[in-house]
Amino acid sequence: MGVIRRSGMFVLQVNPILCDGFGHCAELAPELVHLDEWGYPIISQEPVPMADIGAYESARYAERGCPRQALHVTKMNSPAPVSNVTMNQPRPVSRGRRPL
Numbered sequence: 001m002g003v004i005r006r007s008g009m010f011v012l013q014v015n016p017i018l019c020d021g022f023g024h025c026a027e028l029a030p031e032l033v034h035l036d037e038w039g040y041p042i043i044s045q046e047p048v049p050m051a052d053i054g055a056y057e058s059a060r061y062a063e064r065g066c067p068r069q070a071l072h073v074t075k076m077n078s079p080a081p082v083s084n085v086t087m088n089q090p091r092p093v094s095r096g097r098r099p100l
């Protein structure tokens with residue numbers, strides 16, 4: 001029997017233009033979504049590890065349950081390693097006179 005490893009991170013994002021502010025998502029994913037005083041969702045944009053299966057399932061549940069399809073789970077891979085490539089420096093422009 002194999003082990004499934006979940007790597008990477010995710011964030012739950014809301015499209016504020018589509019959102020109607022009835023706050024259904026806060027019931028579907030209470031650990032990720034809080035509501036402001038008008039009922040609109042406040043969602044942390046801190047990436048959450050995919051290994052947190054409960055949070056990921058809640059995010060997917062809220063995404064599917066949003067009546068306005070305003071929620072989206074975005075998966076993020078690990079950050080790419082910083083390369084050690086340097087850009088070529090621009091060559092200096094000669095201000096001297098051109099030969100005749």
Ligand code: SF4
Nearest residue numbers: 019020022023025066
């Ligand atoms: S369930 Fe969807 S439409 Fe309703 S408040 Fe949450 S994001 Fe907005």
